[in-house]
Amino acid sequence: MLKRISVTAAAAALVVGLTGAAGASVQYQPTARHVSAAPADNLTPGAYHRALDPLVGTWKAVKYNYILGSGGEPIVSRDITVKMRWISKTGGRFLEEKTEGTLGGNRYYRVGILGFSNIDRRYEWTTFDSVTPTAMTYRGAPVAGTSSVLSIPGTFTDPGVLGPDYLGKTIAMRTVITIARDGRHSFDLYFTPPGQSERLVDRVIYTRRVG
Template sequence: MEKTPVRKSALVTTELNEEMTRGSADRRAFLLWAGVALVVGQQATRSLAQTASPPPADVPPFVQRGLPGPFHAVIRPLEGTWNVDKRIYIAIGTKDRPAVSEGMTCKRHWFGGGKHLEDITVGSIGGSAYYRMGVLGFSTMDRCYEFATFDALNANAMIYRSVALDAPGPRIVLTGVFTDQGLLGEAYTGKSIPMRTTIEILGPDRHSIDLHFMPPGEREVLIDHSTYARA
């Protein structure tokens, strides 16, 4: 009996259908793990204040490694709404007569499944409006805190990291470098200035943040001291 030839178009259609099926399966697998990561992250956010429990065994390692842990729990007291007393000692203030904030508030909340703490600070200081947005988190892979801020004065971001840590604690020291646009004086414009931010958690309803600039070859300068009281 003579065999019926298979049309080329039918073969192409079959191959396309198989490829689409494989692609759909890959997409479904990706969406499944993305959903698992989101759910686990949300569960971790709700349990930061409680004793951490091991993640489900079926959660893949790359998800487990990014889950919030004890280093995130330590900074949980920073969440919420705060009244801010800020003192600035350079540019618009001096060491003896700092610029003092008026009506300044800070609101912080977790996002990204409890991995990152957003900070929005608004008010006025030295007769001018003040705005700053910051994000504080802990890199589980680098075992260090990371902090980035963006404000209404500087065109560049201020980016800080702590050293690698073995254990969490209520005092967090982060360092970075920024290019000065003249805050320390016109002679410093365009120069790279090392800086240090120190966060001191003094209790569930109070903490402080200090910012020092460290011009090369000179004494470090306290340029910003802020105390936070829970509203």
């Protein structure tokens, strides 16, 4: 039983989850100062970085993990704390996320880095956690304007979280970040195993700002 939890917890760890399960959010609408194009010098943080500002702070969150669940129902972690801040030593170019709590009865920790590449005109997201033996890396498609919903795809090599049939295979994944003006932000993580449809595997909803 312990072996099953530690193996499947890895998939849950491939997280960032959001939207839907506990009710709809009011999406964040960027203000006028957020809608200009990225700076011409390609180096200075601009509108696309500023669109991430509502994520900054300390949040209580609820995590719904479908890999550890059964019968289509997720396990739910209600003791998650998320802290997000701009890293000042990078000139405010990257947002750092630290998540702590429990997952499947075990302690859980994750650090993530979210940024925007002016030259590629895309959002980029990478996470490292306490149970998954690989970095989870996402690179978005070029964007033409700011949005309250960010869809950032990537791939990973399955270390066994989806079962023996997928061990060592490349799995498509996608994180969807929804920024809500009522502060109820969410992160959804989807997997698309070979030959299957995309499915939601993890959802995190920021339910209350605590600082």
